[in-house]
Amino acid sequence: AHGGDYKFQGDLNNIPQAPAWLLAEMKEGFRRKEASKKTATDLLDRRSREEKIDFVKVCLSAIPPQGGEDHWVKIGMMIHSGLPDETGLNLWRQWSKQDTDYSEDWKNGDPCEERWSAGFKAGGGLTFGTLLFLAKEADPRGNRFKSEEGKRVKEWVMRIHAEADAEKDRYITPQQTFSSIREAVQDVYEMDNPAEQMVEMHFLAIKTAWKVEKLQEMYTAHQEYMAAEQQGEITLEDLQKMNLEREYLIPGVIPKGFTTLVYGPGGEGKSSAVWAITKHVASGTPFKVDGQLEPVEKGPVLIFNGDQPLPQLQEQLTEIDISQEDMRNVIIRNGFDLSQQGLFLDLMKKYTPSLVVIDSLTACSGSRAADENKSIYAAPLYWLVRNNGRLFHSTSIMIIHHANRQGGFRGSSSIRDSVDEVWSLRRLNEEERNAEIARGNKLPERSRVVTVEKSRQGRENKTLWLHKGLDETFSIEERAKELKRGESxxxxxxxxxxxxxxxxxxxxxxxxxxxxxxxxxxxxxxxxxxxxxxxxxxxxxxxxxxxxxxxxxxxxxxxxxxxxxxxxxxxxxxxxxxxxxxxxxxxxxxxxxxxxxxxxxxxxxxxxxxxxxxxxxxxxxxxxxxxxxxxxxxxxxxxKDPSDTNGSDPSVSKVPRLPARMQHGPGMWNAS
The missing domain is CATH 1.10.10.10 (Winged helix-like DNA-binding domain superfamily/Winged helix DNA-binding domain)
Incomplete structure (x- = not known):
């Protein structure tokens, strides 16, 4: 019924001797396998108990406790892999209590002890080496090594890494040159399909015996170097002679060539604030700056939508009350990923938008969204900022981002550092609500405050006001500065x-x-x-x-x-x-x-x-x-243009592709 029984044929005691070349290959393969096992993690495990305790303390001092339950459990697993006793539990407990998001959990018991006692799955790949990696990601400048115990840990960690690298170099020899690896990475970044990018980058990592993250870092470092070399050195006299006058999309508010990140809690109106600005640009409607209208140059708006379902996006854009004529000036691209650098440059060339909207940073980051707390997550933003006006025409870019559960900024500080301005959106506080009522606003709950938290043009603490009218349409303005009490x-x-x-x-x-x-x-x-x-x-x-x-x-x-x-x-x-x-x-x-x-x-x-x-x-x-x-x-x-009868073609998907080895410069993940 199952195809019968299987039996050996021949004499098992008379198997021919394997040829010498096959034995040599097998021995070499075994040596390589054993050498690859001698990683820094293995060598870390051999340290003394006191050294392990210092190591965990130094790493945890750099890793933020915020990050959700999964992040919390993984840190416990990493500590448990090297210190599976009460000392390891105490270190995990002290670190966990710093997360105020879970302060209520400690009132009913000890969540760390309960999880520690339940045990962790062995062989999960989360070890001291992973803990070291996370600490480096959170503290790239090495501030954790400034204490006395930090200095001791740094000394022997560096010695361990050197020992592990030397062991691997005995058996693993790179098969490619720098130029060939760099060009291969660039070819991957020029692919439009993010899934294809992931597969090809994985294959390239296997082929070169590099990690994917290291390939990305290598490529970014090269582009930064080339950008610096191209600019060279200039004197202050040369700088003063340059025509570097800044142009504005909205005078005094949004310069051309600027990247602005807008964040706030979900459902509070951050998208509506950006859509209101979209209306001003697409229609050329004057914008209130310091309480008075200023002209806005009319131009196309390109929206990269990754966050909103089309029915919801349609409703939101309808609420800004944009005219039928000006709707043709707004182009929407759905399902965009920030790694699609070739497609991005094609669309910028085709539409030359005055304003680009990315909604949202997380939704347009694809598989990298889980790396939000890592500095590499901000690499596409550095690329946008530094190449704005260089690889593509100078344009204003607005990026919508989500807040954390407390309403604060979410993700790595590198995200904030990479952009030119950061706007935060929130509800009105009690004092502001009363002031709004005194101004004649009978529905202050329909208003939001947008505050400039960071600015490279000196606009910190400036505020914009977002309003939703009784006709359900949105408006945004910068009010005139009010005189302080007693000020004339x-x-x-x-x-x-x-x-x-x-x-x-x-x-x-x-x-x-x-x-x-x-x-x-x-x-x-x-x-x-x-x-x-x-x-x-x-x-x-x-x-x-x-x-x-x-x-x-x-x-x-x-x-x-x-x-x-x-x-x-x-x-x-x-x-x-x-x-x-x-x-x-x-x-x-x-x-x-x-x-x-x-x-x-x-x-x-x-x-x-x-x-x-x-x-x-x-x-x-x-x-x-x-x-x-x-x-x-x-x-x-x-x-109005009398000759305009057809409008711009929204069929973005028909944009002709550029060939590999494109001539317009670095890839999307370049930070130069």
Whole structure:
């Protein structure tokens, strides 16, 4: 019924002798296998009991206790592998009590003792070596080795690693050169399919006898080195001569080429805050900055959606009340992974977006999401920040991220360090709720506060306000700075006074002396250096721009809300001042002509630079309606392209692929 019985045939005592070459291969294979077993972990296990205790203490001092129950159990298994006694339990217990998320568990017993007594599965691969690896990930600078016991541990750990590496090198010889390994890793990163990337990287690790993480670190280190070599050294004089003026997507709030991370608890409105900004960019709707509207340059928005189901995304984008015409200016790519660097560059080239939204960091990290507490997790963010404006055109990037259970920042500190700004979103506290009610907001529970926690443009502690109206649509704004109790307008910083004066005279241009007189009232020549500094800062924030010259003096003005009045950067239309082309450092004043068409986003943001030369003339100053409805209608009519009938093609999946060995630079995981 089962195919019968199987029996040996022949004489088992008369088996031929194996050939010499086969015996040699078998012996060599055995030696390699034994050599590979002599890892640092094996050598760690041979240390004295006192050394093991010091080792665990030093490692645990670097590893944060927060990370969930699975993280907690694994740390216990690692300690148990080398100290399976009461001492190991006490070390685990002391470390565990630092996690305030589980403070309630200790009121009803000792969770560590209960789990320790239940035993751990043997041979799970979690050993002292894993503990050492986690400590290195959490403390790459080695601060844990600064104590006396840390110095002792560092000395013999380094000696162990050297011994293990020397043993392996006797039998394992690299088969590839540096160039071949680097090119192989780059080929893997240029694949669009994340699953294929994982398989090929695993095969490459086997082939080279390297770990996957080490291949990634090697490639990142190489790209950082090449980027530094390409830039070389410059003098301060060279730096001062460079034209590095910052341009803004939203003046004073979001610069072009900036990467902003927005985080907050789930369901509190962080996506809605970003969608509200999306509306301003896609439609060119003015944005309230310091309580007054500032112009926003209209442009395409590219959304990489990995977090929202399509029905939910549709509902959220509907709530920002974007017009049918401007919907064509928003392109959505679903199922994106940050490792798909080839696809990312293709889409950036095709659509040249003014704003890129990644929703969310975790959902777009694929299989690496579990590594959120490791520094390598932030490598794609370093790539985005450092290559923005280099491998792809300069654009503003907003990344949505989740908060931890306490509402704080989640994941490795490298995530925060990698981006240009970090915004946190939260509900209003009691004081803010009362203030909102006093302002006339009868539904403060429908408002959220967005606070700038970190900024590379000096905007720390600035706040934005997100509101959900009775019509269920969202709006976001930066309010005017309120005077402190007992503070008068005369006590405000000069920068605020200058900005207020220019805003009150929007569309007109003034010299520094005129600004000083208008902002401070009367003759204040002694304050002219401070006024010059204030104007320079406002120019850097994109809130004020140079507008030609009058005689030998530069002219300055705020931006007009009506984009039809003038092209940003051109000579102003004034009714009393004689205009001449702006001459500075030997270069002419430049006018940027930006098309408002949304039918082909690639052509939309191509700029043409030409010298501006206007004759002296008297021009009637156009009037601007302050009505928001009239303003929006005017902007839509101004930015509408009559030739646009089809809209941009949303079929992103048909983007032609670039070949391997792409010429546009480093891979997605490069931190350069």
């Amino acid at each position: 307008k005369d006590e405000r910083p000069q920068e605020e006074k200058v900005h207020d004066f220019l805003r009150q005279n929007r569309g007109e241009a003034f010299t520094l002396k005129q600004i000083c007189k208008g902002a401070l009232g009367g003759d204040h020549s002694a304050f002219l250096p401070g006024i010059k500094t204030a104007v320079r800062r406002l120019c850097k924030k994109g809130l004020v721009e140079k507008a030609g010259v009058s005689g030998k003096s530069h002219l300055y003005r705020t931006l007009s809300l009506d984009r039809s009045l003038y092209v940003r950067g051109a000579t102003p239309k004034l009714d009393t001042l004689t205009q001449e082309p702006l001459q500075e450092k030997g270069s002419e004043c430049v006018s940027r002509r930006v098309s408002a068409s949304v039918s082909n986003p690639v052509d939309t943001h191509k700029t043409t630079e030409k010298p501006v030369s206007q004759p002296s003339q008297t021009v009637e100053q156009p009037s601007v309606s302050t009505s928001s409805d009239t303003l929006l209608d005017t902007l839509r009519d101004t930015l």
